[in-house]
Amino acid sequence: MIKISVENYSYQNKEPVIKNINITLKEGKITSLIGASGCGKSTFLRVLMGMETGATGQIEFKNQDFSFQKWNIKQKLFSMVPQVPHLLPWKNILNNIIIAISNEKVTKEQKSKEEIAINALKVVQLENHKNKFPDEISLGMAQRVSFARALVLDTQAILLDEPFASLDAHTRYILQEWLANKILETNKYAILVTHDVREALFLSEEIHVLKGIPSEINKTFYNENRNEKSNIKTEKEIISLIGIN
Numbered sequence: 001m002i003k004i005s006v007e008n009y010s011y012q013n014k015e016p017v018i019k020n021i022n023i024t025l026k027e028g029k030i031t032s033l034i035g036a037s038g039c040g041k042s043t044f045l046r047v048l049m050g051m052e053t054g055a056t057g058q059i060e061f062k063n064q065d066f067s068f069q070k071w072n073i074k075q076k077l078f079s080m081v082p083q084v085p086h087l088l089p090w091k092n093i094l095n096n097i098i099i100a101i102s103n104e105k106v107t108k109e110q111k112s113k114e115e116i117a118i119n120a121l122k123v124v125q126l127e128n129h130k131n132k133f134p135d136e137i138s139l140g141m142a143q144r145v146s147f148a149r150a151l152v153l154d155t156q157a158i159l160l161d162e163p164f165a166s167l168d169a170h171t172r173y174i175l176q177e178w179l180a181n182k183i184l185e186t187n188k189y190a191i192l193v194t195h196d197v198r199e200a201l202f203l204s205e206e207i208h209v210l211k212g213i214p215s216e217i218n219k220t221f222y223n224e225n226r227n228e229k230s231n232i233k234t235e236k237e238i239i240s241l242i243g244i245n
């Protein structure tokens with residue numbers, strides 16, 4: 001498991017945005033964070049990515065403690081799938097993946113960066129489209145490239161910042177199922193930030209509802225039967241807790 005504790009984070013000495021968010025990620029499972037717009041969900045992921053510095057708290061993984069004071073963008077624990085794919089329009093799909101590992105060292109025994117990237121494209125079933133450019137593929141395909149870019153880094157955990165929000169219902173459903181299976185098969189850890197209560201109930205076994213600024217965990221739901229359709233009562237309770245900021 002990965003134990004995460006963000007005690008405090010504020011932007012440029014302003015009021016704190018996050019206060020005492022403690023969560024534990026479990027292998028092969030997706031943990032969801034849900035909360036009103038502006039409550040600090042993306043900030044939380046950015047702190048974990050090392051994109052925002054100055055947070056206090058720590059991360060514990062395999063009996064090793066990592067303090068946020070020493071945390072930075074070069075950490076190998078987390079990679080992120082953002083809300084929109086942010087592909088480089090002048091590079092083809094393959095090179096959009098390769099660039100994600102451009103700073104990684106490839107040892108003699110390892111495969112070439114191209115092979116690593118092609119394997120990631122196979123996982124998202126896009127290897128036949130590797131020579132296409134971002135404007136030649138659909139949004140759903142671009143989002144799969146974005147998943148491949150996170151997978152290629154082979155980090156322990158994947159942070160998902162509303163990755164399905166801009167997709168049509170059909171593509172969203174297919175990618176959601178695919179994602180849940182991938183996390184399970186590869187024994188990775190994952191955090192999903194979403195506004196969509198049904199998505200959280202469909203994909204995750206633990207759902208934390210955040211509230212307030214600075215945001216704190218208001219309530220945690222344990223959703224052991226995540227695939228069951230009988231979640232309407234829980235769905236209504238979560239919606240009533242989210243409120244607005």
Ligand SMILES: Nc1ncnc2c1ncn2[C@@H]1O[C@H](COP(=O)(O)OP(=O)(O)OP(=O)(O)O)[C@@H](O)[C@H]1O
Pocket residue numbers: 011017035036037038039040041042043044213
């Ligand atoms: N770069 C920044 N500098 C200063 N304040 C920021 C910055 N980014 C976000 N904030 C503030 O931090 C708070 C949390 O923002 P954040 O984007 O993390 O919320 P969120 O829960 O992800 O919102 P949404 O669901 O709308 O994406 C907000 O009050 C926002 O205005």
